Amino acid sequence: MVLRHPADRRTLFYMVFATTLLIVNWNLSTFSWPLFLIACFMGVTVSVMAHNHNHLPMWKNKTLNQITDYWITLFYGFPVFAWIPTHNANHHKFTNKPGDKTATWKLGERNTLGHLLVYPAFSAYWQQESVGDYLKAQRTRNPRRYWHCIGQYAALVVWYGGALLLDWQKAFLYIIIPGQVGLFTVLVFNFVQHVHADEHSEWNHSRNVVGPVLNTLLFNNGYHTIHHLKPHLHWSETPAAHKEIEHHIDPSLNEQSFFGMLFKWYVLGAFLPQYRSKDLRGARMAQESALAAK
Secondary structure (H helix, E strand, O other), X not given: OOEOOHHHHHHHXXXXXXXXXXXXXXXXXXXXXXXXXXXXXHHXXXXXXXXXXHHOOOEOOHHHHHHHHHHHHHHHOOOHHHHHHHHHHHHHHHOOOOOOOOOHHHHOOOOOHHHHHHHHHHHHHHHHHHHHHHHHHHHHHOHHHHHHHHHHHHHHHHHHHHHHHHOHHHHHHHHHHHHHHHHHHHHHHHHHHHOOOOOOOOOOOOOEEOOHHHHHHOOXXXXXXXXXXXXXXXXXXXXXXXXXXXXXXXXXXXXXXHHHHHXXXXXXXXXXXXXXXXXXXXXXXXXXXXXXXO
């Protein structure tokens, strides 16, 4: 089998479906809200596939992995190589500690709807330095890798430019907007997975969504604690691995529903303090301050 893992047949199906959906939407004579919304959802799935492919490339064959890099880049709306310096070499190294360009507390210690909505823009800006540094390093150390990265930028420019010239309205509706939805959502995921968790804890550094809906649709993306502990574990194996460590994790960090969690925090929690996220980071810092004052 050319696929590295049999479960990635689902990934391959999503890739084919996203491509087919784009062709269908582009050739429709009238706008379809349901198909547009499905395209936006597929943009989110592409962002998760980019993450998974970055950690464990889906093919055994190097050429097929490079082709997949380009496919993801076009549907993701940003060169997929950027996950290496921003995610692998930074976020997984520091896990929301000082030094993490994506640290949730850089905008303040509160977990509000306002913080959630502005975090993706700030986080994306903070990460660009790492992308630039990575390209500079690759240009000297690994020119072949450098040109593969530059090729992703070039492919994206040609893809967007060609689509806009053919039909700028369809380009925005079916290519640019779904990609931006995916980029925005994956940073929202990062925020809720780490806000108010305790980055210095062995087990409580990340939040999980353990219900079946999100994980079935998005490649078990809800199991985040085990992902940080074993970043190269294939996504299909994370539920079982999570079960093995679940008893170590503070129960407040295991949510059943993603949208239920958002409703609880940002709607009910806006009026009722008991529905707000439990601030494990703040509790640890307060304890440290109290000990230092003695």
